[in-house]
Amino acid sequence: MKKFIAAVVPLGLALVASSSDARTFTFPQTGCRPILGSAGCIDYSQYGAHNVCGGTATVECPLSVSYPTSGSFSVTSAAYFAYDRNTASDVSCTLQRTDFSGAVLFSTTVNTSGGGVGSGVQTGTFTVSQNINGYWRLRCDLPGVQTAGWFSHISNTYLISNE
Numbered sequence: 525m526k527k528f529i530a531a532v533v534p535l536g537l538a539l540v541a542s543s544s545d546a547r548t549f550t551f552p553q554t555g556c557r558p559i560l561g562s563a564g565c566i567d568y569s570q571y572g573a574h575n576v577c578g579g580t581a582t583v584e585c586p587l588s589v590s591y592p593t594s595g596s597f598s599v600t601s602a603a604y605f606a607y608d609r610n611t612a613s614d615v616s617c618t619l620q621r622t623d624f625s626g627a628v629l630f631s632t633t634v635n636t637s638g639g640g641v642g643s644g645v646q647t648g649t650f651t652v653s654q655n656i657n658g659y660w661r662l663r664c665d666l667p668g669v670q671t672a673g674w675f676s677h678i679s680n681t682y683l684i685s686n687e
Contacts, residue, residue, distance in 0.1 A: 546600070547687040549589045553604075553678045556585035556664070566666075567675075571607065574675035575666035580613065587660035587683060597687050599660070602650040604681045608639030609674040610667035615639075617664040617678065619650045630654045639667075641674045656685065 553572035558565065558581060565577035575581040589599075599621075606615040614635040621630040634648035660683065666676045 547685045549587070549683045549685070551585065551587055551662075551681045551683075553583075553585050553662075553680060556583035556662075556678060558583050559663075569677075571677045572679035573666070574607075574677040575668060576675060578668040580665050580667055582663065582665050583678060585662040585664070585678070585681065587662060587681060589656060589660060589683060589685070597656045597685060599652045599654050599656055599683050600686050602652050602681065602683045604634075604648045604662060604664070605645050605679040606636055606648065606664070606666075607675075607677040607679065608636040608643060608646055608667070609641060609676045610670050611640040612670070613667035615646070615648070615664060615666055615676055615678065617648055617662055619652065620661050620663065621654050621658050622661070623658050629658055639676070641671045645679065652683075 554568050556573040562581035565575050565581035566573055566583055567576045573583050602619050604617050608615045614637060616635045618631055618633040620628050622628050632650050634650055636646040636648060662681050664678045669675055
């Protein structure tokens with residue numbers, strides 16, 4: 525029996541550690557913080573961070589990911605979920621990777637389209653192929669309120685790695 529276990533366990537571990545596996549990191553955007561000038565306009569609920577002012581407000585959302593100490597570990601895709609409740613402006617989010625000093629090494633922007641009162645969740649999908657070393661963040665411009673109570677939100681974000 526011991527020989528059987530000794531043969532099966534390593535085989536099982538080899539299958540789990542396959543290089544084709546992917547890891548998904550998810551982030552609720554209640555961790556987003558307003559950047560300078562937007563502080564009084566951002567509020568939070570179960571829908572994430574939302575803009576309660578009439579003008580555009582900007583939030584920055586840290587995307588904390590861990591990575592192994594060996595091998596080539598890359599982010600392969602990312603997406604955000606937002607409610608765009610403004611007919612004149614879109615939710616616009618920029619995914620960035622910075623080095624340890626804060627210099628931007630990678631940046632890509634995706635906007636929602638359409639939107640307005642009562643519109644449902646929209647997905648913004650980023651195409652990414654970047655080494656994980658450094659810090660990841662999402663910076664979003666949330667349009668202002670057009671109709672009382674219908675706020676634009678950034679709800680959730682995910683990153684998928686090749687791990």
